[in-house]
Amino acid sequence: MRTSDRCTPGLRGALLILLLVPLPALASPSYPGVVESELETACPPPCAVCHQDQNGGKGTAIKPVAESMIDQGLEGDDEASLRAALAGLDRDAVDTDGDGISDIAELKAGTDPNTDGQAPICGPQYGCGARVCPSARFDFAAWFVATLALAVAMARRRRRAAR
Numbered sequence: 001m002r003t004s005d006r007c008t009p010g011l012r013g014a015l016l017i018l019l020l021v022p023l024p025a026l027a028s029p030s031y032p033g034v035v036e037s038e039l040e041t042a043c044p045p046p047c048a049v050c051h052q053d054q055n056g057g058k059g060t061a062i063k064p065v066a067e068s069m070i071d072q073g074l075e076g077d078d079e080a081s082l083r084a085a086l087a088g089l090d091r092d093a094v095d096t097d098g099d100g101i102s103d104i105a106e107l108k109a110g111t112d113p114n115t116d117g118q119a120p121i122c123g124p125q126y127g128c129g130a131r132v133c134p135s136a137r138f139d140f141a142a143w144f145v146a147t148l149a150l151a152v153a154m155a156r157r158r159r160r161a162a163r
């Protein structure tokens, strides 16, 4: 029974770490591809068209066009709401930056609907593996294995220290 008493804190520690370590915010990684296919754009729009930066993430869709889409019913991780928001922008001819060109027309033309003018959002493409947005996916399995390995190492260390 003494051995299991020594091992238990390591496992408890691992579970505690699992509960206390904040998981990164999950974005809606499919959205750029949905916009590209729905509007037949020249490229999937970069994350920074809607988010505060290229990292994306929940709660960071703060750009004016994102607010316009949220006004049209856009929600996170809901492709149907994205399609409906795009249709709403098109139906209402929303022009977020007020430059006389609708947001949908700007996205189709590959320009930034947040800024007055024709700022391009499609960068150069570099071969088959080129990507515009970094993947915001979180590898839970790798994170879990690393945490478990840390707990096992801590348990072994305690076991050695007890000898």
Ligand SMILES: [Ca+2]
Pocket (backbone or CB within 6 Å): 095, 096, 097, 098, 099, 100, 101, 102, 103, 106, 113
């Ligand atoms: Ca515009």
